[in-house]
Amino acid sequence: MSILSGKNILLGISGGIAAYKSASLVRLFIKSGANVKVIMTPSSKDFITPLTLSTLSKNPVYSSFVNEGDDTAVWNSHVDLGMWADIFIIAPATANTLSKMANGVCDNLLLATYLSARCPVFYAPAMDLDMYIHPSTLKSFEALNSYGNIMVPATSGELASGLVGEGRMAEPEDIVAFIEKAIIDKLPLKGKKMLITAGPTYEAIDPVRYIGNHSSGKMGFEIAKASANLGAQVYLITGPTHQKISHSLIDVIPVVSAEDMYNEAHKYFKDVDIAILSAAVADFTPKEIASQKIKKKDASLILELTETKDILASLGGIKTNQFLVGFALETDNELENAKDKLKRKNLNLIVLNSLNDEGAGFKNDTNKVTFIDADETVTEYQLKSKEAVANDLLNKILEQINA
Structure with missing residues (x-):
């Protein structure tokens, strides 16, 4: 059993090609015994379908404040989602989403939930190498870390552009291991x-x-x-x-x-x-x-x-x-x-x-x-x-x- 067993994990997915890895990430969280809910930005649905993530998580997938096309739909409360979560992980976290998080921009359900979350927030950057080292992105990292968010560092490798370098989102297995270690390191019996x-x-x-x-x-x-x-x-x-x-x-x-x-x-x-x-x-x-x-x-x-x-x-x-x-x-x-x-x-x-x-x-x-x-x-x-x-x-x- 993982240290994540029984935890409520909220996975935020923003619109980058690395979103295809989120299916494996959900599966690993479920395998570890966690309860998983997913929030997607509207653009992330161009890379992976809500149906896939809903099937794997066994929960509805959220992407807007109300369900489109449903006249009887109730409000998807960002406050309730933020309070439900024991852990919030945003993966992939694109340069656009990171900038909004750092500056308090709140123009979709994922960002509203982030601003409401009371639990530890992890983010796994995913972008091309020039974007990853751009001063504005580095400024976002600095601001987010100062707020108490925890960065899952990107790795070096082949990127969607065809270039090879830093900016590749950490693999799902490594993200899970990173979160487990971060939790264990803060536990009162760690090292005993x-x-x-x-x-x-x-x-x-x-x-x-x-x-x-x-x-x-x-x-x-x-x-x-x-x-x-x-x-x-x-x-x-x-x-x-x-x-x-x-x-x-x-x-x-x-x-x-x-x-x-x-x-x-x-x-x-x-x-x-x-x-x-x-x-x-x-x-x-x-x-x-x-x-x-x-x-x-x-x-x-x-x-x-x-x-x-x-x-x-x-x-x-x-x-x-x-x-x-x-x-x-x-x-x-x-x-x-x-x-x-x-x-x-x-x-x-x-x-x-x-x-x-x-x-x-x-x-x-x-x-x-x-x-x-x-x-x-x-x-x-x-x-x-x-x-x-x-x-x-x-x-x-x-x-x-x-x-």
Whole structure:
């Protein structure tokens, strides 16, 4: 999954030959999981059809304040379009459109929307080489950048005139990558590495059976996704689960047993800045694993169990500058037990949830949590989606590490 997933992207297309690339740009944005709407200047329709862009974006294409030839048409609000967008990219941005943007000229829907936009605005120039280096164009670049707009630099190559030089619009793949990087560079967890554990562990009894628990891994996966969306490089160590995740900043490390998770956690811990251990790790494992399936011969079966290694405590014992977060799932004396775990395992923060709270715990899409920090400050939250809980947790961590 791209950092653009779920973002509302408004693509403005002005009238240059590079407009033919806008179809690929829309397709790449859609593939990244973004929602896309397109605004075209009237002259851009000479180079690519609105039907093509509407089909690819799965949204109507806008080019005027009212739809021509429709007596019942409602006003296409430039204000609404500008407020809808999380990102506005104008590609291609011709010398004419750039000059108008720089000087506040507002003679079409694209320009009116630009002046109304409250989101980051990117522009990808496309013109012939003499136009690209002309003093008036350079003055437009300077003015637009001073307004806070972000230029996606043109490249050198063969131009529509037949000349070879600078002014060729960046390729769609490069535009997407440029925007992704620009967003990630401003995210609060950019440059941070995070270790997150999720899901249950399965402790083998024989080749067929195991001891496990009801953890679905949902909470850990939501934390991983939220962390990546804030720019962190995430190492997600997960036990067996049906949860799926795909994100350019998340490396998934599948494990099965508590021993597997212990080894992987220690492998990555020394290199991370933040570790959040939300996995439901088995406390006990069979002392011996049968090499063959145990036959049902007697009315009962006695298993001798031995304690598993305490991953959280072991990391707490060796941590240096890492911010370490643990989870506590309790059924009685919740607050006291969580505070004891916080101190005993040398944590910076613990997340307490109780099986006594309806809608919390395993398998649910919701959770009700309480945060306790190293100073034993208690912050209690109401029942929320696990996505919202993940965001609350990361906000709490950012508050702590930036204090």
